[in-house]
Amino acid sequence: MGSTAADQLTRRILAGMGLQVAEAKTDICWVGDGFEFLGFRITGRSVQPRPAALERFKNRVRAATRRQAPMSLARMIENLNPLLRGWGSYFAVGTVAHLYVDLDKWIRTRLRSKVRGSKARQISNRKMPNRVLAGYGLVSLVELRQARLSPA
Incomplete structure (x- = not known):
């Protein structure tokens, strides 16, 4: 890896904090080419x-919302909410508006299927509107993002 002024400055700043660059994980690249950092x-x-x-998030939601789990919908939502709050808050700073809308829909469908005992279909969506799930305290990723990004 070549050394640039930015690279040297970054290393000095990190060294001042008692940190060092992990050479095996470090690369200089164009942002437009993309890179992965902290998830x-x-x-x-x-x-x-x-x-x-x-x-990983979707697998954890699947595990927490199994239709055959011997628990009430209220308990399932209570167990699911910390996962939604943690993951949703962490990634809220990203470009995730559409993703969060889609994930909210997917999560609500999984919860409705718990009540119906089978895959939730449009009819079960009418029988259990979003406000019912919100009444159980279901955390919305969309609302979490809005709260996180709005000025205090």
Whole structure:
């Protein structure tokens, strides 16, 4: 790896904090080419969760929302909310508005299927509107992002 003024400055700043650059993980690249850092995939103007981070999150949601789990919907939501708050807050700074809308829909569909005992379909969406799930205290990723990004 070549040494640039920015590279040298970064190393001096990190050394002043008692940190050092991990050579095996470090590379100098163009932002437009994209790179991964702290769970994010950064490309040009887009900052999104790495595909592996998104898949791990979805697997954890799947595990927490199994239809056959011997617990009430309220308990399932109570167990799911810390995961939603943590993951949702961490990645909220990214370019995730559309992703969060899609994930909210997917999570609500999984929860509706718990009540129906089968895959949730449009009819079950009418029978259990979003406000019912919100009444159980379900955390919305979209609302989390809005709260995180709005000025205090």
